[in-house]
Amino acid sequence: MRLEYFQLIDRILDISIEERTIRTEATVPTESTIFEGHFPGFPLMPGALLIETMAQTSGWLVIALLRFERMPFLMGATDVKFRRFVKPGEKLAADASLVHEGSGYAVTSARIKADGLVVCDAEIKFRTVAFPNAEFRAHMEAAARLLEFPHAVALP
Amino acid sequence: MSTTFDTVASIIAETCDIPRDTIKPESHAINDLGIDSLDFLDIAFAIDKAFGIKLPIERWTQEVNDGKATTEQYFVLSNLSGRIDDLVSAKGA
Numbered sequence: 001m002r003l004e005y006f007q008l009i010d011r012i013l014d015i016s017i018e019e020r021t022i023r024t025e026a027t028v029p030t031e032s033t034i035f036e037g038h039f040p041g042f043p044l045m046p047g048a049l050l051i052e053t054m055a056q057t058s059g060w061l062v063i064a065l066l067r068f069e070r071m072p073f074l075m076g077a078t079d080v081k082f083r084r085f086v087k088p089g090e091k092l093a094a095d096a097s098l099v100h101e102g103s104g105y106a107v108t109s110a111r112i113k114a115d116g117l118v119v120c121d122a123e124i125k126f127r128t129v130a131f132p133n134a135e136f137r138a139h140m141e142a143a144a145r146l147l148e149f150p151h152a153v154a155l156p
Numbered sequence: 157m158s159t160t161f162d163t164v165a166s167i168i169a170e171t172c173d174i175p176r177d178t179i180k181p182e183s184h185a186i187n188d189l190g191i192d193s194l195d196f197l198d199i200a201f202a203i204d205k206a207f208g209i210k211l212p213i214e215r216w217t218q219e220v221n222d223g224k225a226t227t228e229q230y231f232v233l234s235n236l237s238g239r240i241d242d243l244v245s246a247k248g249a
Contacts, residue, residue: 103213105197
C-alpha cells in the first residue's frame with residue numbers, strides 16, 4: 001500500500017473474466033502519519049481505507065470486464081462489516097466478484113482476509129462512465145501495469 | 157399475484173423511504189417522488205434483480221437529453237412498468 005498516493009492494493013493476483021472475479025494483495029505499511037491519529041498508542045487501519053481497498057479491488061475487476069472502455073466511480077457501499085482490527089504490517093488478501101452489471105452501473109461483493117480469516121466485507125456499487133479524457137485513461141493504464149494487471153487475460 | 161407496478165412501487169418505497177400509499181401509477185419518479193439519480197440507480201438495481209432484466213437507463217437518459225423522448229415516457233411509473241413488462245417479454249421470446 002502507498003497510502004500517500006491512495007494506492008490501497010499492491011498487486012493484482014488474478015482476474016477471471018468468465019467467473020467475473022478478482023484477487024489482489026496488499027500489505028499495510030508499518031508506519032504512516034495516519035497511525036499517529038488513528039489511534040495514538042493503538043494504531044489501526046481505518047475502516048474507511050478498508051472500504052477503499054475493497055473498492056479498488058472491485059474497480060479493477062469492473063475495468064477489466066468493461067475492457068478499459070469505462071471507468072468505475074464509487075457510488076456507495078452497503079452491508080459493510082468490519083469483523084476485527086487490522087494493524088500496521090498485516091498482509092491482506094482481497095477478492096471481489098461481480099454481482100450485477102447494469103446500465104451505467106455495476107455492483108460487486110468484496111471482502112478482505114488476513115491470516116485466512118475475513119476481516120471485512122461489503123457490497124459495493126459503482127457508476128460506470130466513459131473515461132473523461134485520454135490522459136486519465138493513460139494514467140489508469142499505467143497504474144494497471146504497476147499492479148501487474150493481467151492484460152493478456154482481461155484484454156485478449 | 158402482484159402487478160409489475162406493485163413490485164416497482166414496493167421497491168421505491170423501500171429504497172427511498174417513501175410511504176407506499178403515496179406512490180401511484182401516475183407518479184413521476186423524479187418530479188413527484190423526488191428520486192435523484194443515485195437513488196434511481198439503486199432502484200434500477202432492485203428492478204433488474206427482481207425481474208431478471210437490465211433496464212437501459214443510459215439509453216433512456218440519452219434519448220431524453222437528445223430531445224428524442226420525454227422523461228414522462230420512462231419515469232412515470234405506469235410507463236416504467238410497461239417498459240419493464242416489455243423487457244421481460246423480450247427476454248422470454
